[in-house]
Amino acid sequence: MPTPIKQFIAIVLFICCFFTYSQTEQGVIKNQQIKDSIDNYLIKASQSIDQAKLEPALSNIIRAKEIALQNQNRTYRAKTNMVLAKLYRELRDLEKAEDQILDAIQIQTEDNDEIMLAHSYAIYASIATQLKKYQTTNEILDKALALTKKKDIEGLEGSIKLNQGLLALSQNQPKEAIKHFKGGLPIIKTYNLAYLKAKLYVNMAKAQLAIGELDNAEATNDSSMQIGIKQSFSEIRSESNELYSRIYEKKGDYLTSLSYLRAHEKIKDSLFNTNKEIIAQEAGAKLNLNENNVLIEELTEENIQQQKSLKLGRLTTILSIALITILSLLTLSLYKNNNLRARANELLQNKNTELILAKENAERAGEAKIQFLSTITHELRTPLYAVTGLTHLLLEESPTPNQKEHLNSLKFSGEYLLSLINNILDLNKLEANKVEIESTSFNLKKRINDVLIALGKSAKDRNNKLHYEFDESIPTKLKGDPLKVSQILINLIGNSIKFTQNGDIWIRVKAINKIDTKVFLSFEIEDNGVGISEKKQQNIFENFTQGSVQINRKFGGTGLGLSIVKNLLSLMDSEIKLESELGKGSKFLFSLKFDIFENKNSNYTEEAKKIDYNVLVDKNILIVEDNKINQLITRKILEKNKVKCDVADNGDIAVHKVKENSFDLILMDIHMPGISGIEATKQIREFNTEIPIIALTAVTLDDNLDEFYDNGFNDIIPKPYKTEEFFTKLHKALIKKQTTM
Known part of the structure; x- marks a missing residue:
């Protein structure tokens, strides 16, 4: 690439980068100016509220809120709501104050602004106390204190202590209130928070007066009055004068008490008039807005009437043509819809018939599958029982090592x-x-x-x-x-x-x-x-x-x-x-x-080692089994342990033999010619409820075995079984029978 072109590209890139940087820098500076402007208005508003200068306070709040709304700044909208809540609190409009502070808390919670959230909690606590929502105040103060310690917010703990004292004072707990006030005073003094210090002194004096400490109350009130005069805190001076009046009344100096009461009323009247003017100003602003809206609406209505007059004839014609066209289309649409609906209904009926047939076929296939699985399970397990049983018998007949390995x-x-x-x-x-x-x-x-x-x-x-x-x-x-x-x-x-x-x-x-x-x-x-x-x-x-x-x-x-x-x-x-x-x-x-494996719980192998096989000697056991090989295997296994065995080829024979003979236990197969093992057991239980009956079956057992137990079986041994499990269950059933007898 030629050198002049490279230089030209470099110059273009530099200009683009510079322009982008300049635009970004200007944007940052503008945002910072907006934030500084809002902060300045809010600081002025807060100072005016502390000095009971509520008219300039409202003016500054409105300016701050307008800028915050125009620039869609959530953080400063919340800050403005905080100061507006303080203003409504001083105006004694506590419901509006609560609405404003809750809006601020919602925004700060969503933005995870924990520092400002702690300040909002402190403001809400003072409002909730005045609303006598004492439980809410307590919960809010706990949250504020936790955030203050977490974020190490300077000076806020003093405000929280003050609010805790105000809560205690509202609940007629003056001693508890004094404790909180004394805890917050060093913090407030450290950060030179004049308004909070004056507020704390006047309320601590109220608590001292409540417990009869008149001199202490007067001295504390003096501190509050000094700050109120120096800082032009009209509300503080009003409260201090009222408190002086109560103190001197308690002392019996009624003239001095009266003079302080007059001073208090004078300041209070002044504050009330100021408040009225602010409310009137706010109402006036709303009235002006309403008047402007009314004027705009009148002009708009006049314009609309003129337009209507000009277009009325043409509109009537267009509407008539449109109406005729719509009615014609509607008639045509209804005719086509009726035809389509008739065809759709016919198709749906055919499909429903097909679905019903498919459902019935699927149900029959499912039933056939279940029946097949049940039958094949029994047919496969029965010869397997012969394999495992004969293997067990051969293993007990002292085979050679080579034979034992194969077995x-x-x-x-x-x-x-x-x-x-x-x-x-x-x-x-x-x-x-x-x-x-x-x-x-x-x-x-x-x-x-x-x-x-x-x-x-x-x-x-x-x-x-x-x-x-x-x-x-x-x-x-x-x-x-x-x-x-x-x-x-x-x-x-x-x-x-x-x-x-x-x-x-x-x-x-x-x-x-x-x-x-x-x-x-x-x-x-x-x-x-x-x-x-x-x-x-x-x-x-x-x-x-x-x-x-x-x-x-x-x-x-x-x-x-x-x-x-x-x-x-x-x-x-x-x-x-x-x-x-x-x-x-x-x-x-x-x-x-x-x-x-930790040998804490014994399995069937371990339990089998503990069996007392003498319990089996000379016991009469009836084997109900239709398969000759299975009869032979079960009989040989039992007779090796000196058990007397009798055999029944089906359920009917089993019921007859139990009626005619005395047996200690019955091993009952389930699937047999004639009546099933379950039916045979039910018939036996009609005349003999004591004899143990164990199901010895190749049926696949479901998770729910209630059918067996509900029909009179004492236990179940699935075939093919392990001999350890077989003898463990037999031994358990015989021992239980002996214990019962």
Whole structure:
């Protein structure tokens, strides 16, 4: 760019900057001048009020308020209202005074102007005292004192002390008033606040007179009178003369009392006349304004009449044409609207019919879904009961170590399968966050070992190596939901095994932090398998989603595992993170919080250890169960503990056997041919209310179990059950029966 052009641009920029700065500087100077002008008017007005020169006070207030309103300055509008409130207070128009000071307080509160707000509170306190709103005065003074101390406002505490004294004096508490006056006097003297000092002296003299200290009252009143004369405070001189009159009346010097009373009346009359003139001036201003308004209105009305005369004929014609046009359009519109309404009604009726049919279909589908879930739950849980029950029996028959390991793995897999069935059947509950998290004690390291044993064969079949790294600083016993932790790990590790061939899978568990009785753990499941593309990582955790169609064909699966993992972790206040690269493997990360188990409350395992199994010996128990395998398993478990068992294949047989025989306890299934377990229990309760009846059922239990208890059951054991829970509930029921008998 040529040098002359650069110079020209530089000069233009300099001129623009200078002009902008000049305009800004002028604006700042103008604003400051406006503020100084308002402050000057308000200071003059306040001084005039103290000297009872109310006419110039009003004049200065009006000027200040006009400037504040023109410049839309809220702060100075509030300040003007404060001084105007003081003026109305001196005029004894306390209602207007209260309105003005409340307007000021509202603005200062909204603007958070705490310094001016403290001054407004002090003014409002004196007005509220005169209005005999003593509770309001007390609250306002507390607020003013708090703001004064917070903002360290010089001299205002003296005014607050004065108002506290005036409040006490108004409530006939002269001694309390003197205490406040004496507390405020040093502060007022320090800041040389002449009017407040005079006001304090005259009111302290009144309090001293009230308690009979005539000499002290006279001396204090002398101080007030001296300030009133020196500063030309007419109101103070009037009050002091009136107080002298009362003091000398108390002393019995009636002539002197009379002379002071005349002096007081003379000043008072002068003040009253001044006040009348100010009020008259204000009224006159309003009358002038009204007269101007009337004149303007008359001129406007005359102009309007002339315009009407000129346009009347043309307006009549236009209105006639407009009326005819409107009526024609209205007729046409009504005709079209009627046609449209008829068609709309027909469409609405058709839509309503369709909606009713859709609603009925949806209700039928919902009922079918509920019935299906109820049936499939029972059908799946019943064979699972056989798996877990037979596993328990085999574990008690002294298996070899190798067999025991396989049986423990089978037991674990059965528990996991039960949990998985519940979560699949209640997937809508899971997504609606209605599945509850349990809190039981468990050994996390052993739990993960069981998972790895259960998945060991799958890993071996695909020639994968499992590497387990467990932080030994993690406490042995934790409190949480072990089944859900297992389900999360089985899904993630199983996922890694499925998508890795001839590779390695790492399972890492580390302690992140420990606070009081809580421990925070991080979990990592990493593999060097096929990996997941960046595009698919965004929706891999959605229901029924897998990496691709080719993966689905090659590896199989429902695509539900990672969705369940995500929902379960969300339920446990955590989230799953994924780091993956196509062809290089995947890493899943999450963290969980557990309570460190403190053995204060026993669970079923602990309770089972305390059971006195002698209570079960020779007890007669009726097993009501239609499934032959389940009959066999339950019977064998009981007979191992020397219990005498009888079996009923359905509810009708059970009712008959209870009538004919004596039993110590009944284990009742719910779904059976003939009458249900609930109906059988109701019939038994008609003739036997003492025998304990426990529901041993594969039905999915809702949150509300009242139906079982209302129909006569003492307790409920869901199938498949843990033997510890089974024997704990049996023992409890038998002990309770013995105690009752």
